[in-house]
Amino acid sequence: MSNPLSRAKFIDTKLLGRKRTVVEKIVSEEEIEPLMKELETDTTISRDEVKHTCQELFEKVINKEEVVLDRKFHRRYLDLAFGSTLPPQLTALDASQPWMLYWIANSLKVLDPTWLTDDIKNAIQEKIFKLSEVPHQGGPFGGGVGQLAHMAGTYASVNALAVCDNISGCWDKIDRQALYDWLLALKQPDGGFKTCLEVGEADTRGVYCALTLASLLNILTDELREGTVEYLVKCQNYEGGFGGSPQEDEAHGGYTFCAVASLAILNSLDKINLEKLMEWCSLRQTNEEGGLAGRSNKLVDGCYSFWVGATSAILESRGWDSSIDKKVLRDYILICCQSSHEPGLRDKPGKHSDFYHTMYILFGLVITENTFKDQGGHLCHNIEAKLIDSYKFIPSDLQGINPVYGLPIDDTKLFMNHFRNIDKK
Numbered sequence: 079m080s081n082p083l084s085r086a087k088f089i090d091t092k093l094l095g096r097k098r099t100v101v102e103k104i105v106s107e108e109e110i111e112p113l114m115k116e117l118e119t120d121t122t123i124s125r126d127e128v129k130h131t132c133q134e135l136f137e138k139v140i141n142k143e144e145v146v147l148d149r150k151f152h153r154r155y156l157d158l159a160f161g162s163t164l165p166p167q168l169t170a171l172d173a174s175q176p177w178m179l180y181w182i183a184n185s186l187k188v189l190d191p192t193w194l195t196d197d198i199k200n201a202i203q204e205k206i207f208k209l210s211e212v213p214h215q216g217g218p219f220g221g222g223v224g225q226l227a228h229m230a231g232t233y234a235s236v237n238a239l240a241v242c243d244n245i246s247g248c249w250d251k252i253d254r255q256a257l258y259d260w261l262l263a264l265k266q267p268d269g270g271f272k273t274c275l276e277v278g279e280a281d282t283r284g285v286y287c288a289l290t291l292a293s294l295l296n297i298l299t300d301e302l303r304e305g306t307v308e309y310l311v312k313c314q315n316y317e318g319g320f321g322g323s324p325q326e327d328e329a330h331g332g333y334t335f336c337a338v339a340s341l342a343i344l345n346s347l348d349k350i351n352l353e354k355l356m357e358w359c360s361l362r363q364t365n366e367e368g369g370l371a372g373r374s375n376k377l378v379d380g381c382y383s384f385w386v387g388a389t390s391a392i393l394e395s396r397g398w399d400s401s402i403d404k405k406v407l408r409d410y411i412l413i414c415c416q417s418s419h420e421p422g423l424r425d426k427p428g429k430h431s432d433f434y435h436t437m438y439i440l441f442g443l444v445i446t447e448n449t450f451k452d453q454g455g456h457l458c459h460n461i462e463a464k465l466i467d468s469y470k471f472i473p474s475d476l477q478g479i480n481p482v483y484g485l486p487i488d489d490t491k492l493f494m495n496h497f498r499n500i501d502k503k
C-alpha cells in the first residue's frame with residue numbers, strides 16, 4: 079500500500095476545486111435576439127414600448143427637481159364633468175355613477191378644498207340619495223338610479239358624501255341601521271363579504287368596503303368582524319401580496335390594498351407576514367419607469383401609486399420603512415402620467431386621462447411627498463401625513479390623505495367624529 083501523501087500528488091486539484099477558466103464573450107444583439115424572441119409575449123412587447131416612451135420623456139426633462147403638478151390645468155378637467163354632458167363612451171360607467179362622483183369630488187378636495195364648492199356638494203348629495211333602492215332612502219346605494227344595491231356603489235356613495243362636509247345635513251340622511259342590516263346580510267360564514275345580495279361575488283374588495291363603511295359610520299360590531307381576520311390572512315400567498323380570495327389567487331395590488339387596509343382597521347397587521355408583503359410591494363416598482371405595476375410581469379400603471387403606494391403607507395404609518403422609492407415614483411407620476419396637451423392624469427404615456435386615474439394618481443402623489451404616522455386612537459382615523467424634506471422637490475400643495483380610507487385626512491376625521499359624537503349622546 080502506498081503512502082497516502084505520495085498518492086496526493088496524483089489528485090486532480092482542478093477537478094476538486096472546479097477551477098475552470100471563465101470564458102468572457104461579448105454577445106451581439108443578433109445572437110441574443112432569438113433567445114429573447116422565445117420569451118416574447120404581447121406584454122413584454124408593450125412593456126418595451128412603455129420603457130422606451132418613458133425614457134424619452136425623462137430625457138426631455140432638464141431638472142427633475144423642478145417638475146411640478148399643474149394643479150389649475152387638472153382642475154379644468156374635473157370641473158368639465160359637472161358643467162357639460164359627458165361623452166358617449168362614458169356610458170360604460172353607467173353602473174359606476176357614485177364612483178365618478180367620488181373620484182371627481184375627492185380629486186377637487188385634495189387639490190384645494192375650496193374647489194369643491196357648496197353648489198357642487200349639494201348636487202352630489204342630491205344625486206347620491208337617488209341611488210338608494212326603494213323602499214330605502216338613505217342607503218344602501220346602487221351604481222345608478224334603479225340599480226341593485228352594491229357594496230362598491232355604497233362605498234363610493236358614502237365616500238362621496240364624506241367629502242361634502244354635511245352640506246344640507248346629508249350625513250344625517252344616511253340610514254345607518256339599514257346599512258348595518260344589509261352588511262350583516264352580505265356577511266359570509268368564512269368571514270368574507272359578498273358584494274351584493276343573491277348574485278354578488280366575495281373577495282377582499284367586499285371586506286374592505288364593508289369594514290370602511292362600518293368603521294366610518296361607527297357601526298362596526300363584533301358580529302361584523304367575526305372570522306374576517308382569518309379570511310384575510312388566508313388571502314396572502316407565497317408571493318407576499320394578497321389575492322382576492324383565500325388560497326386561490328395571484329397577488330394583485332388592488333386586492334392587496336383591500337386586505338391590508340382591512341387588517342389595519344381590524345388592528346391585526348401582526349397576523350400576516352409583513353416582511354414578505356414589504357418585499358412584494360417593493361418588487362412592484364420597476365427600475366426603468368419608476369412607476370408601480372399591480373402584479374408580477376405586468377406593466378406600470380399610475381393608479382397603483384395608490385393601491386400599492388397606500389399599502390406601503392399603511393405599513394409606514396405603523397412604524398415600518400417605506401417599501402417604495404417615493405422620489406422615483408413621484409418622477410413617474412409627474413413626468414409620465416401628466417401631459418401638457420391633456421388635463422387630468424393618465425395610467426401611462428399613450429393613454430388618455432380619466433377620472434379614476436386622476437384621483438388615484440393624485441392620492442399616490444401625496445404618498446410620495448409625505449411620511450405617514452398613525453397617532454393612535456379610534457380605528458385608523460388618526461393617521462397624520464408630514465411633508466418630506468429629505469429630497470428636494472417643489473411640493474404639489476395637496477391635502478394630506480388617510481391611506482386606509484382613501485379620503486383627505488380632515489374629511490376622514492370630521493366624518494368619523496360626526497357619527498361617534500351622535501352615538502356618545
Ligand SMILES: CC(C)=CCC/C(C)=C/CC/C(C)=C/COP(=O)(O)OP(=O)(O)O
Pocket residue numbers: 230233283286287330331332333336371372373376377379381385
Ligand atoms: C374599494 C375597491 C372596490 C377597490 C378595488 C381595488 C382593485 C381590485 C383595484 C384594481 C383595479 C385595476 C387597475 C385592475 C386592473 O386589473 P388588470 O388585470 O386589468 O390590470 P393589471 O395588468 O395591471 O393587473
Ligand SMILES: [Zn+2]
Pocket residue numbers: 379380381382425435
Ligand atoms: Zn390603472
